[in-house]
Amino acid sequence: MVDENRRSETRATYILTVCTLASFLTAFMGSSINLAIPTIGEEFQAGALDLNWVVSAFLLTSAAFLLPFGRLADLYGRTRVFRAGLCGYALFSLLSSLAPSLPLLIATRALHGISSAMIFSTATALLVAFFPAQARGRVLGINVAAVYTGLSAGPFLGGIITHYLGWRLLFGVNAVLGLAALIIAVTKLEGEPVTPRREKFDLSGALLSVPSLAAVIYGASSFSLGFLPKLLLVLGLGGILLFVLQESRAPFPLLDVGLFKSSSAFTFSNLAALISYSSTYAVSYIISLYLQVVRGLEAQTAGLILLVQPVVQVLFSPPAGQLSDRLEPRIVASTGMALNTIGLFLFSLFNARTPMALVVANLMFMGFGFALFSSPNTNAVMSSAPRAYYGVASSILGTMRLLGQAFSMAVVALIFNLYLKGSQFTPAAAPLLLRSMNVAFLVFAVFSLGGIFASLARGQIHRGEREG
Template sequence: MQLKKAALLTSGVASFLTPFMGSSTNIALPAIGKEFQIDAITLGWIATAYLLAAGMFSVPFGRIADIAGRKKVFVVGLLVFSLGSILSAIPPNAEMLIAFRVLQGVGGAMIFATSVAILTSVFPPQERGKAIGINTGAVYTGLSLGPIGGGFLTQNLGWRSLFIANGALGFFALIVASVYLRGEWADARGEKFDLAGSAIYAAMLFFLIYGFSEFSVAFIVLGAILALIFVVYENRQEHPVFAVRLLLSNLTFSLSSLAALLNYAATFAVGFLMSLYLQYVKGFDAQTAGLILVSQPVVMAIFAPIAGWISDRIEPRVVASTGMAVTTLSLILFAGINGETALSNIITYLMLLGFGIALFSSPNTNAIMSSVERKFFGIASATVATMRLVGQTLSMALVMLVFSMVIGRVEITPEYFGRFIESSRIAFSIFAALCFVGIFASLGRGKIKRG
């Protein structure tokens, strides 16, 4: 197998796995909750543990890959992710499942940090766009098939089959990468690894997310203090682990990154909430719920490339800001749901949300990458991934915060359906407010200078 084909295949499978894992796990959560008889907050941690681990370690592993070799980190990441997936299929209790999800997240971080970077290293500039486009298609395929595949497997083979399927695909990618992905890429070989900065970053993220999730003011304050320390420390480093200096000096880059953070924080947990709503309140089985939820990523897959094409011709901030406004509208509509909301309305809201995200994501990424010099492309790409992971984790943390305040540590049974709907409405209202602020962050970035 040619090097280019091997890189495209392994990166594509890896890029398919991570979104498939996330969207399919959301569908399986009610079945997991029923088997282990766990409360709503613990159920949220099964989804959040993976994201938190991936967010904490993706930035450090990205830097390690630049220094030690991207293939090395990528292959080890596939191994760790696959092992974590298989172990997640056999836990005797929820606590062990959460621990194995953390292991999955560590492997996922290593994959996030290297897969696209390997494609960029292997393909020449004139072929790079096509390769990254195919890779992006794999991401959207994973998002689209996650609810369908997750619903089918959960309904017919049980929720544990989801993790077995992901582990099998991971091991397949591992074999292909180990045998056919020849060579190594380490553009920063010999440079110093910022261990202290990495440790501060990971601790900061943990304390902030755990603090929000468990409503711990002490943890939130500690996380905020560490965030300030991190900014000051990283700004003084010659080889920082995160592009703090770029964020502070480039207004377009920083506001575009903030807009991405707010968009992911406002939208990611929608799939989690609607999966529970459709199966608990509406009484649909996992397979049917998956078919309903797929309406959002399908719309995203259709319109994201079109939005990217438009942003090459119209100012990206205009297209992205319009997408943020559409997303805000969809979240306002979600904030009005109740037990009697028609299924046609739910599907319409999901499609509107998918359209808004599609209009925002590609142009916003275009704005971020167009706002920096070519030598900063790697740092900018890593920042985009970081904003996505941190935003997704924060989104789940906000939901669990609302759950802890409204529902408490109880299993979601019919007597608590009213409180669950109230929690969902509050969460959607918070998300709509975040997205509304994101409109102004998106508009305030200014015009992008074309190269």
């Protein structure tokens, strides 16, 4: 009995380690590549629009393929899909480091995104499947902390690697770490038992959802760039509507609409995630412009100031997740969203003479708020989903995150275009930038206020677990 418990603890440690490493890697790659874009542009003699696809190709494919891979994982094994994702991540990191031209780099980045979608859709599901309900908040908090660590370390370490070793070594480092995670996953992770099911994979649903989601995310994030993104956004929204109608009639749907109908906790927790990311994702982008253009700070100094928010998130996400194991997630998460709402409103009042200590304090305040929201909300989503749909539930939550991020940047672009009218970010434009910043944060505060009610409306989670 003692040996069995020891083996179970060892297995749990390996699962947490490899899932945490994978979550760190995907976040680190996403944030560090931004620092390498200028260097990549110099080597390939490429313009800003072409270089944008080095980032966008990854985001579009990872978002579009989340749901299909989540469903495949539920049907055929989450460990299998997770291992395949790590294998692809390591392989396409290596191929990206060797890319001889920009088009081939963009192609490998798109494949990189597809393999990352396998990881996004299974890492959380594996943690929830292998850990008991009373420990979920703690391990999900650790996993969320790994994501924030990757996001905060990416710009710093990515800048150092790119500056001293070159952008190709940045991908090379990710390939080595990805390979290390793959070795652990293959040698130490046991495949979870898959119940034989006569269900088939919904290929027609996948063929409709993948381009529709890609069109929505590209259209929303590039809304201000002309007619084509607007058209793609409309077509993508129409495609998603058709997808939902089709799934409600499909015998073995890619997305079981009944998940939303049968569980208010699942529905409102995902809605809260969408609203939260919509209202907070653009904070670092706006404040970075405020610090450099309005306050005249150098980029390096601005970056150090912005670092305080993710550092606070890293420190408090694990205890916040653990707290949601004891208290109802809706209480902890709603408190976090309330703090974010206050922080967003305070940012809408800032001006060119606001003490820098207040800027830092408010970033820390919002970092604490998002730590209270994120892991408890993830705990609520996964705990309210049936075990057979953990992969789909994880994928839906990831889709809400990416849609929220795209919408957040679309709102910023719309407001900035309204006030700045295409002006460059120079000191002369500081008054207009400050005005547009205040309006954007006020809009986001209103979004976040609505999110508090969505978060509170999810109902009880732990009571349902005890009754189940």
